[in-house]
Amino acid sequence: MEYIDFGSNKTKVSKVVLGLMRIPELRDDKSKIIELLNTAHDLGINFLDIADCYTKGFAETLLGDVFNTDKSLRDKFFLQTKCGIRKDAEPTIYDFSKDYIVKCAEDSLKRMNTDHIDCLLLHRPDVLMEPEEVGEAFNKLKAEGKVLNFGVSNMNPYQMQLLQSGLDCEICANQVQMSVCHTPMIDSGINVNMANDPAIMRDGGILEYCRLHKITVQAWSVMQYGFFKGVFVGSPLYLKLNEVLNRIAEEQNVTATAVAIAWVLRYPGLMQAVIGTTKPHRVAESAKATDVKLSKHQWYEIYMAAGNSLP
Numbered sequence: 001m002e003y004i005d006f007g008s009n010k011t012k013v014s015k016v017v018l019g020l021m022r023i024p025e026l027r028d029d030k031s032k033i034i035e036l037l038n039t040a041h042d043l044g045i046n047f048l049d050i051a052d053c054y055t056k057g058f059a060e061t062l063l064g065d066v067f068n069t070d071k072s073l074r075d076k077f078f079l080q081t082k083c084g085i086r087k088d089a090e091p092t093i094y095d096f097s098k099d100y101i102v103k104c105a106e107d108s109l110k111r112m113n114t115d116h117i118d119c120l121l122l123h124r125p126d127v128l129m130e131p132e133e134v135g136e137a138f139n140k141l142k143a144e145g146k147v148l149n150f151g152v153s154n155m156n157p158y159q160m161q162l163l164q165s166g167l168d169c170e171i172c173a174n175q176v177q178m179s180v181c182h183t184p185m186i187d188s189g190i191n192v193n194m195a196n197d198p199a200i201m202r203d204g205g206i207l208e209y210c211r212l213h214k215i216t217v218q219a220w221s222v223m224q225y226g227f228f229k230g231v232f233v234g235s236p237l238y239l240k241l242n243e244v245l246n247r248i249a250e251e252q253n254v255t256a257t258a259v260a261i262a263w264v265l266r267y268p269g270l271m272q273a274v275i276g277t278t279k280p281h282r283v284a285e286s287a288k289a290t291d292v293k294l295s296k297h298q299w300y301e302i303y304m305a306a307g308n309s310l311p
Helices: 030-040 054-069 097-111 133-141 157-165 184-190 206-212 236-251 256-265 280-291 294-307
Strands: 004-007 010-014 017-021 047-049 078-081 119-122 150-153 173-177 216-220 269-277
Touching: 017 030, 017 280, 030 054, 030 280, 054 097, 054 119, 078 097, 097 133, 119 173, 133 157, 150 157, 157 206, 173 206, 184 206, 206 216, 236 256, 236 294, 256 269, 256 280, 256 294, 269 280
Parallel strands: 017 047, 017 269, 047 078, 078 119, 119 150, 150 173, 173 216, 216 269
Antiparallel strands: 004 010
16 A cells, blocks of 8 residues: 655555445444455555535444444544535535534534544535635634544635635645546646647646645545446446456456556545445455556556547
């Protein structure tokens, strides 16, 4: 496993992150959740990602039950959760108000049976946010030792810059969708000034902004195509891509899954890949991604095998 320096304290965290959105699927046998966490830790993964809105808090509650059952587990991991998506009212809205951020963090602490959150992300952009109000919430939570680091999710550079204007701390991470089959952040940079659809900049230059400001990019849905449409490894929709992934996997004695994640991590800068599996053997496959060394030629070959082209 490879590690990066994360946040103000430069904590060593794994490039592969275990996402826990799906652990409610294991609710009938919590020992499987414990096995999942222990497997990840044994493989060098020391970073957990969750959110308060996953099954309306139930995923966090399950994690808290596990921490209560095996009290050694909490201290083994860097724990990140997210807030800001309000599912307590109809319709669902996004809310970055001070009182709501503080309440979300405190509720997450209780559900997860922990005294601190290592990193808190604002989940999806609240267009009505007041940066200074967010800053007050962050300052309160940090001063009380309840949250150690702060970041965002699914924000473009100007949104991050606007938010940063009201903060006393640095934004340390931005969690965004990225996989070899979801590449709009890359396409526009390759097709600059071209009169084609890939040239359209939909994200405002997230990768470049984060790299310039030393903000960690956390890629989610690293094995998916579309918006949760399915896994591309083994899919008949991506025959050429799988041919290339399988060839490189065989050359490096890993699986196509490891190669696909390695493709994401190959981007220069501070990169992490969030995996969402609940199966220990899939965690083991994914952890080997940092053992894969892709050349520039291989990276571009994978990119084009996914259906992209260079101008």
